Amino acid sequence: MRTGEWRATRASGELSGPEGTLRLEPKVMDLLFLLASRPGEVIGRESIMNALWPGIVVGDDSLARSVFKLRQALGDDARSPRYVETIAKRGYRWCAPVEWNLADGEQPDATPGTGDPSPRAVSPRGSRAWRRPAAVALIAGVALISAWAWREASRADDGSAAGRTGGMAEVREREALLARADDAYFQFSRTDNEAAIELYQRVLGVHPDDPAAMAGLANALVQRGLRWPRTGGVERVEFRRLGDALANGHLRREPQRAQVERARLLAERAVELAPASSAALKALGFVASAQGRFDDALAAYRRAVELDPDAWGPMINIGDVLGIIGRDAEAQAWFERAYAAMERGYADNPARVRPWQADLGVLIAARLHAQGDRTAAEAWYRRVLRHAPLDAAATSGLAAVLRQAGDTDQAARLCTELRQRTDRGCEGDVAQRPQP
Numbered sequence: 308m309r310t311g312e313w314r315a316t317r318a319s320g321e322l323s324g325p326e327g328t329l330r331l332e333p334k335v336m337d338l339l340f341l342l343a344s345r346p347g348e349v350i351g352r353e354s355i356m357n358a359l360w361p362g363i364v365v366g367d368d369s370l371a372r373s374v375f376k377l378r379q380a381l382g383d384d385a386r387s388p389r390y391v392e393t394i395a396k397r398g399y400r401w402c403a404p405v406e407w408n409l410a411d412g413e414q415p416d417a418t419p420g421t422g423d424p425s426p427r428a429v430s431p432r433g434s435r436a437w438r439r440p441a442a443v444a445l446i447a448g449v450a451l452i453s454a455w456a457w458r459e460a461s462r463a464d465d466g467s468a469a470g471r472t473g474g475m476a477e478v479r480e481r482e483a484l485l486a487r488a489d490d491a492y493f494q495f496s497r498t499d500n501e502a503a504i505e506l507y508q509r510v511l512g513v514h515p516d517d518p519a520a521m522a523g524l525a526n527a528l529v530q531r532g533l534r535w536p537r538t539g540g541v542e543r544v545e546f547r548r549l550g551d552a553l554a555n556g557h558l559r560r561e562p563q564r565a566q567v568e569r570a571r572l573l574a575e576r577a578v579e580l581a582p583a584s585s586a587a588l589k590a591l592g593f594v595a596s597a598q599g600r601f602d603d604a605l606a607a608y609r610r611a612v613e614l615d616p617d618a619w620g621p622m623i624n625i626g627d628v629l630g631i632i633g634r635d636a637e638a639q640a641w642f643e644r645a646y647a648a649m650e651r652g653y654a655d656n657p658a659r660v661r662p663w664q665a666d667l668g669v670l671i672a673a674r675l676h677a678q679g680d681r682t683a684a685e686a687w688y689r690r691v692l693r694h695a696p697l698d699a700a701a702t703s704g705l706a707a708v709l710r711q712a713g714d715t716d717q718a719a720r721l722c723t724e725l726r727q728r729t730d731r732g733c734e735g736d737v738a739q740r741p742q743p
Contacts, residue, residue, distance in 0.1 A: 310343055311390060311403040313381060322380055334359050335376045342391060342401040351398040371616045374399060379655075385615070386519045386584050393583035393614060477513075484510050485519055492527050493659040497535045503527045521577035522590035525570040529597045532563035549596060550631045558597055570594045578607075585615040592624060601628050619648035619660075623667065635674075642671050650694075665695040672704055681708050697725055703734040 308315050313324040320336050322329045337359050356370055383390045392400045488506035491499040507524035510517055533552050534545055546552040557563055571594045577587035592607030608621040622645035629638035646667050653660045672687035688705035702725045706718040722733035
């Protein structure tokens, strides 16, 4: 089967394209063939799960993970899909034209037990090109036209730049600006956040209804008000925790209040244009949490995770909100789930994961230590240090746990090595303090 720039061979599980050949997991390949068998048609989640896991009860996470892996393999983007589109509360739809390699007289077979057509790939005979009987060609032609018409309509509906641009150069420029803006935002410094705001606004200057840029700008505006609120005095104030900023009241004062309100309008419009966008829902949740609307925030974050099971950002934010409202046990579970998602996604996007991962692991360990579970806390500190050797906070935390357990020698060795190799000692380490 050919679709877009890819050729898929079901028997071997191979997906071949511009950058070579990949081998897909069987369920991911089954999903590809099932969706591609009905281009332009919405296939319900339950129908897909019955087709892929006949006779087995599985959760939505299993399907969402398979969709995520398929998109990764195809280089597809859920925000502006070329192949797989999420239809909110319904299912998924295949966007691209499809060309089947069927022998004369063959018809697509069905996945056992479902009745859903799932074409079987047939090897070419000799050097014969892609032959299709007239009926199959007619069906494919109708499907191609339907898919094209749906895709153009969906692009107009979701406001994506790709549907309105005059050429690929403009599309590439938009994508480059968004990538730079996203990377700047995830550095979480004041300068980088201001750069992200500028870049998102540049995209919106050309594409006023771009949902990705709207969501990104909403995040950055909330981050500006949360971390670097403008005060009337000379002293610079910086908050690292949402709960502290809310307790201080800065987010209710001007100009922070107006920034967060502008972010709300942007996030709501982004979700309206792209209701199946995990990023847009995450932005909506972030705005709601900054305004103290915690139930709305949790609902948006949970929906974002349903759409992308590896979306560690919303997972962290869920934990943060649950902690603020006193549901600490649930918060801890979400923090741990976010850390696991970071581990899975680090290789694909280290620039975004790295600034957060060690800090999150230390937070998890510190919470366990505070609860009196020294064994679990020690395991988490060591887990962080496997990924981030000589991290000062993790080393200090582990040393504190070891001292409480009576292993003062090992604690001292850890702090000495940290001081010798980084010029930083453990927190509370007398040797690191300037001598009078």
